[in-house]
Amino acid sequence: MNQTITSKPSNYRWTICGLLFIATSINYLDRQVLSLTWKDFIQPEFHWNNNDYGNITALFSIFYAVSMFFAGKFVDFMDTKKGFLWAIGVWSLGAVLHAFCGIAASGILTGNWFVSFHESKEIIKTVDNVALVGSTSVMLFIFARFVLAVGEAGNFPAAIKTTAEYFPKKDRALATSIFNAGAAVGALSAPLIIPRIAERLGWEMAFIIIGVLGFVWMGFWVFLYQKPEHNKRCNSAELEYIQQDHGLEEEVSKNSKVSFVQCFKYKQTWAFAFGKFMTDGVWWFYMFWTPAYLSSVYGIKSNDDLGQAAIFVLYTITLLSIVGGWLPTYFINKKGMDPYAGRMKAMLIFAFFPLLALIAQPLGSYSFWLPVIIIGIAGAGHQAWSANIMSTVGDMFPKKAIATITGIGGMAGGIGSLIINKGSGVLFDFAGETQMEFMGFKGEEAGYFIIFSICAVVYLIGWTVMKSLVPVYKPVTDL
Template sequence: MSTIQNEKGKMTNYRWMICSMLFFATTVNYLDRQVLSLTWKDFIAPEFHWTNDDYGNITALFSIIYAFSMLFAGRLIDWLDTKKGFLWAIGVWSLGACIHAFCGIATSGIVAGEWFVGFEGAREAISHVNNVGLIVNVSVTLFIFARFVLAVGEAGNFPAAIKATAEYFPKKDRALATSIFNAGATVGALAAPISIPVIAKHFGWEMAFIIIGALGFIWMGFWVFIYKKPEKHPLVNAAELHYIQQDKDHAPMDKNNQPQRKLTFAECFKFKQTWAFAFGKFMTDGVWWFFLFWTPAYLSSVYGMKSSEPTAQLALFVLYAITLLSIIGGWLPSYFVDKKGMNPYAGRMKSMLIFAFFPLLAILAQPLGYISYWFPVIIIGIAGAAHQAWSANIFSTIGDMFPKSAIATITGIGGMAGGVGSFLINKGSGLLFDHSETTNMKFMGFEGIESGYFIIFCICAVAYLIGWVVMKALVPKYQPIVVE
């Protein structure tokens, strides 16, 4: 029994209940994002005549809206605080998820004058309109609006989750807690291919958005009753509270023993630590979003595997099952801290360097794909696991460096940078894939759309090492921010 337990009684473990709620929120978050990627190619595109570039525009604009929303969502959550901020975020994004379902009816109303019809009636009305360009423009615009609402809400997930983690876990456990709740992204990605295409096939793509979107409203009902600050929660006893607050940073004081003032928004940009985190996110977030948004289309375009077919669903399930290995990302820095005596930041940076080498395998994804599609599936899964492990640690560097009152704001700033990176890779991918397909482009022995995917895979492969080098150059050693 630990000293804390001896002095204050047996320690409760309510912090893991909070971690589980963050896990489920992240799972719902990623399910909502995946609905479009798993339905557009086989269900939505035939109805609205979309091309890869149209889809690329939608995903790219989602990324840029998400990016700038994160900039303000983090600040808003620091102002509203964790409980209210999370309710705001998930409420908005669940509404946005459900709005997608009505884009078909709205398109029918605009292009065919048929407003008061059901989902089937909308499809029928659109099919009789000969102006394909109008259908494309209207439907893409409506989906962009729905993605706008989704992006604004989803931007609040990680700032709120990282802030809750800092409130309920000491520094040495935050990477582990982050890797656990961040695994919700993987579980969401696992559940998506075996549920969303099935719903779309049997009930229509519209019901996939509605059913998955409704999960967020259910989560909100639990959060209202479960979350309180640890120092105010009746289910957190003295021993657990002492463990949570062992870093003595729960109520930081200045040199006059007064509560530290909060950093202003502008001040946050003055620190190299902010820019290091932001650059790391800029270089790597787009890789994850590329894998998330384009893998179903990749399997369909290159290997002819539709997302509604069992073979494609199994491949995607295996891919995202592999990414569950990312939980190691939370354990490894704890090993370096506890066994090697490193400070948390040094342990995280060493761990991130190790994880940065695994995405290099992506260079081999397309070449080995000639042998079997299982090679790119497994390689993308390994690269995804490395990303999630990297992500758990880069998020935790914020709590290492910044006071708790600024954590959501800094998370938002980095999220904005990651969203810009995601915008660039999604927009660029859509243009490149259409160009490579229509011109039968040849590159490094590949032809057509395969050459386009090979180029993007190579960019993804080196992004993490570049990000790590720049982060290390900006913040070579542990430098916590002290507010004067």
């Protein structure tokens, strides 16, 4: 250990946190490209409907869920540095693959493989079988989403493990909320960047340009990341601060391997997994369907200035979620609470914010800005909740199991996301075709009101079950 002795701690841990923030921003940028291009650019080319898009997003969710189950174990096995490199490399490749779905579709349908993006569009126009064009393109996009999902599944297990390495327990929720804010920044930047790229250069270049950012990040990670005890940029005073919980976190088991079967023996695992299952899908619904919601209900397209302004305002509001990381630190430092109690109290407070989604659709009759603002507040509540629920893993489990447990919870969240995304697509098509009426709303508006209502109440349900399973702070010491 090569450390420079000094009385003033360095702050290199925040540089690492900054890298996690950028990685998470890129992660969400890559996810958002499809949601911001399918309705106005891809749908006219391939003749998709809401159910087609719902199938793609739902399958992405299940690919992500299954991959999360194994990604955490993979990151624990490969360790943080290599695990993160593999994750972002694979998902960046998956992001770029989306761009070539049109060329692949023209090749499958007509045998013309070696063509440009523009030429593939012209070739596809000559195909009379619209249903075949749609089904072929959907399958190709599903494959690209599969590769994207496999890689993206590694982001949060690796990021949470890195946070546990570089921050003491009392600061982990704050660090997590900061890097997790990258989700909002990625989603915030996306509508400003992606529709413009798609309009000027084609939707294919939007996938390529955003996908390349991940490969650039990999270079910084290689040169800047080392474990704190081996990192020359982290001095002895900072290392002492980072390791202040070392005695409490000392792992009693000499076995460095953690099996899935072992993890499922603990109520702490089930509590974390249930909380993720109930709430992850809400964020994904807001992210995947808000542009379509504005287009379908209010006629505001993602490439319109008004549509971009609406998404910008929405995700700017979600940045308030950084408070979610500060609040449990306040409870721990000022109120003397243990980390778990502080986080659970903070999570209960944040569980009430999504209830505003109950009035999003009713207030939309006055102005579309009201549901935009409400979704932003609900999204901020989700991200604050998310930062704390992910930090409970580090509170409860030894470092060697953090990525594995995070992966298990991520899988549960992915299953919840699958249900809400697939269910939304089916519901919106059904509501639109039948002009279904519900609570004074008709057609797709009725469908959105139903989903908004579900999104509003799941946090309180999740918190109640988590508190019932793990009522008090009880770290796992025999894993």
